[in-house]
Amino acid sequence: MSRDLNGLYRALAADTDERVLPAPDRVRRRADRRARQRAAFGALTVAVLVAGTAAGTRWVLAAGPDVDPAPATTTDGPSPSPTVAPPSPTPSRTPSPPARTPNAPPKTSGQPPDPGPTSIPDRAFFTLAAANDTGIGAAKVPGPVLPALCGAEPGESAVVTRRARSLAFKLADTPKGYVPDGSYRNSITVYRPGRADDALAELRQAVRDCPEQPVSETSEATQRQRLLRDTGYGDESVLFETRTLSRDVNGDPTGGDEVHLIRAIRRGDVVTVLWEQGWEGTSTDRAQFDADSRRAVEAIRRWLT
Template identity: 50%
Template sequence: MSAEISDLYRSLTVVADGVEVTRPELVRRRADRRARIRVASTAVAVVVLLGGVAVGGRLAFSADGSAPLPPPADTPGPLPTGPALRPSPSVSPTLSASPTPPDSTSGGRPPASTTGPAVPRTPTSIPDRAFFSLAAANERGLESWTKSEVLPKLCAANYPSDSAVVQRRGRFLAYKRPESPAESVPDGSYRHTITIYRAGRADDVLRELRQAVRDCPVQKLSDGTRTWRQRLLASGEYGDESVLFEMRSPYPDGMSEPGAEEVRLVRAVRIGDVVTVLWEQGWEHTTAERARVDADSRRAVAAIESWLD
């Protein structure tokens, strides 16, 4: 702008109607700022237009199949075409991973042993150590080997399992109570037998015995002097399985208090293919005591288990 015009503006710097006229320097600066804004806006529009033309040209160019377009910067590239990479298996901090053999059918577990534990064989003979010993306080010193009856007569019972007997041994054993003097008459006695049966037949013995007791609830001795009543009792846990039954009969006249009964107890226990029978027979009409028979039954089972181990 010429100097004369500048001087003219200065001379016109007056207040008209209370409003000051803008100075020429401010007018010039405002005109320059508007010019710069117009230039920047024009440049941005040109850049956007050129970018659109370039992208459109590439799309048209690639449509002819002559050259592929590179993917945008934020688009994941194609997956590799080489051998597939598998992620490493995660391993629990408390468990260690172990590979499964190709021919394994057990899910990585080691195959079961083909031999396994030895199956116990059925014994063929009964040694003396298979029989139990009385507690020292009950020892009476009266013992003998016998081949007498294994069980009391139960009406007309018979036992087909007897055909499977491999060997049988028995003994007679007298005992006393701890408080009885050593030289006194015994307080009771046992007929104790051990029988080996062919493999798989010993369980028939207890089944047949249970049925024999059920079939013979009452029987009279052959001489007709006494009548006995039989019944099964809860045997408890002895060996693999066991049977306990009692026999009851009123005492003969004059042998005890009126109404008193003589009691006999019989327990059969199976341990594998072996059956032991403890038949308490008393001594001169004494009565069997359940606690005593239970204790000696446990001793009998322990002796047989020790022999079979």
């Protein structure tokens, strides 16, 4: 045996002598602990495999379509492979229509709107109080129902029918048989449904747009118009005045103004106009004019009621 090999044996013997072998019971406990660890690891591995198999089975069952088994057939030839029927499509649920369509127009009776009156009876006009009656009576004469307003014709495009008359009156303290104190041009106009308020709006604008105009084409005299505040007559009203230089019977200025009032009163689609025109240069008496305006409104109310 060589010298090197002998040296290796001596080193191995010396190393073995220094290690102390454990007692038998300690070796047995260590072996039991290792056996229990291997058993626990094996059980854990089996549990993981079982859980994975169950999850995979559920996924396959959920993903695959329901297939009816093919009926058994008895034939002499080889059995054909079962044909898998395609899954029937799931019927889609159509949402039921809403009970009410949004923004639907309101239901109507199908009947056209009431066109309103198509004629104007005599009873629609007011009568003067006994103290203001001159005994002359009313005259149904043709003519304008408003003073000229720079050529404007407010509301004329919506007129259905119209009647007018002229009526002289006296103040209560004027003896009967004397010259009248003034005269009215009283008209009643029926407009198309919903257009009477437009007519009054056009009248207001016409007065605003015509603050001054010539009295006539051959005269140098001018007439001025302006709106006045007005409330308390019918559904709405328009009040304005015309103003010119006051003149005597010879046409010479007297140093004052001749003022006349015009009031248009609406009730529904009907408008009555009271235009005070004076008598031989007189101006409008405001108290008398307001009283007769109320009588005109009341006559319209009784007619339409």
